[in-house]
Amino acid sequence: MDQSPGSDPSQEPQSAYPQNAYEGGHGPYQPHEPGYGLDQPGYSPYEDEIPDPQARMLAIKNAKAYLLKTSTKSGLNLYDHFANILTKILDEQPTNAVDIIENISKDVKWAQFRKKMDTLRDEHLIPPTFEAAEKYKALFVKEGGEDEHEELEEEMGKPSLPNVMETAFYFEQAGIGLSKDESYYIFLALKNLNNVQPIQTCRFWGKILGLEMNYIIAEVQLREGEEEEEEIGEEGEEIIAEGQKEIGQAEEEDEQKEKEPEPPKSTYKPPPDIPKEANGTGTNKYVYFVCNEPGKPWVKLPPVTPAQIVCARQIKKFFTGRLDAPVVSFPPFPGNEANYLRAQIARISAGTHVSPTGFYQFPEDEEEEEEEGADIYEENPEFEPPPVVEMVESLATWAHHVKEILKQGRCVWINLAQKSEENEEDEEEEEEEEEEQQEERGQPLLTLISEDEGMNNIPAWTAQASTNLIPEYSVAILQSNRWPGAYAFASGRKFENIYFGWGHKYNPESHTPALPPPAEAEFPSEPGITETVDPTVEEEMAFKAAQEEALAAAEEEEDEEGEDD
């Protein structure tokens, strides 16, 4: 039998174009009518004979071509579509396939339009924890060669890097401190600071909380020689400023000599600026570096001026955490947050840095009677630490080792020889000063803290032992009531001060801001500038008439005199 290769025309109900013309039978069937093609010879259901093979082959080819014809609307062609349907049916083998054949056909068509894999992918979100971890990782990388490290240890007897973990351990006994993680990060950050800056001694001063970010503060003493350059720069600026002021004053005097009426000059001269203390002495004895988080770069705080300290005493503001933030207050603070931070650090240090009495002593060849000379102290090699119990019970075993800040804002009083500094408000200060002859004396260095006055029956310090259960290993802890957040501990020869807090002094009464100054007095009224009512027309006429009479009278007199002669 002549088998037809390829397509099997028996699958199709409707078929290719009729090869032979209509020969007879029922009328020409339209394609949509059932029975279409049945009237053709060779396709009638009653036809069993196989027609001429050549024609059949051609018929098959034409049928296939027709099936492969692509639809203009959807881009599909019938051949592929049928192939897909049959594949799907044979794969799934549904029951009653012939009943749901139309649905299957529709589904296959839908499947053509399924989206392929999206070429866009979600951006890989870097979680903030990852970024933070990267920053901390930088801390852990050991910088510099190991040789440098060994050299440093040989040169200086005392290591410049403080043992933050040890300090943290002691404070932890008292329930104060940061988490171990954070202490360790701070430790590493201090080590980095050490490597970068020429540092003689370094200490973790504490942490001040802020609204947006916190500050971690390191107290540092730079090696000598490094600070002198900065001093010269600043002095140069001051000289220039003074020179300009002098020029300005000379010009004013010249103008006053001229007799032109001018608006009256103001007789107000601002009080002269109190010069700040030199770097390395007094309030600027230490240099402070801050950073917001360990891992961020350390920023050096500028030295503090007395005006800033005086103003900082009168305002109470939260820190935001950004060093360049302005401090909006009354009286207006001269500087931005970095200056305010430095001023508060200076006040806290002066008020709360204590050590066991006798740990520091004055060198024996200097006399301590001078107010300005008693700035230097050194460790007492023969210091015998009193037992912890004694340290807790009596406050006389502790002494301040930072000079107090006078009302002027400096540690060492300066006599400006012009006006007395009576403009500051009285605050609860620890000094007992008597302003004799405009001189201010603060307590000398190394005074015992039992001399500190309390406020409203609250003692200035509270002392406790860290534990009552194991007295051998307990640590004496001192809490300041005047600056809540300042703590000190002592155990044998070791002692340390630290601050954790918001950076404000304790005030039992509410903070009262300074009142604005009284309104300036009016310029004293003189007849030259008092307003008078303009003369009315009648008055002017009357005045004019009077003048003319006077003139006429004068002329008559002259005439009379002339005639007399």
Next chain:
Amino acid sequence: SLNCLDWSLLTPATKEMLALAEQLKGRFQGDPSFEYSLAEINAEAAARLVQSGKEPVIKEEARLIATIEQIDRAVGIVPRGAFVKTPLGSVHENRHFEGLSLVEAKKLSSYFHFTEPANLKNKTLLEKADLDPSTDFLDSLEHDIPRGSWSIQLEKGGTVVVLRSLLWLGLTFYHVPMTKQFGYVYFGTGEKNLDLPFML
């Protein structure tokens, strides 16, 4: 407790205690039986007490109770979704609370005061439409007066969010985002920060 070993139960606060304690200023002494003399502070209250036969003093214990109550009421906070309110009105813990997401945790509006809401009803209708009555039945922190009296920070690389109250200095609230952990503690002197408006 003074030493974490012996604990004594505190009685709930009464309104008189609250009113009187507000007027006491200064630090706590540390001794619960310390007596503040009322005569200096408030002569009327002292007179009333004398009339009713008691001494015109207020004990530190009462001040402590009142302070704790005040702190809880003013700044006790919880994250949004941690507690749900049933249609019957009772409030209980939400066992399905999975924590806030990082984005939500940085916003002040996702934390609520855990007290009777004071100004829920003052919101506009538009805002009310967005709320979900089962979780949003408390006051949010956003509308605290004065504005900015909370400091919100992410610590430890963003794994912990810490809120600090500036009104009661020492109140710290912590929450680990995407977990159920949250809580607040108070370490401090027990005094309200009345200077807050000057400090912001």
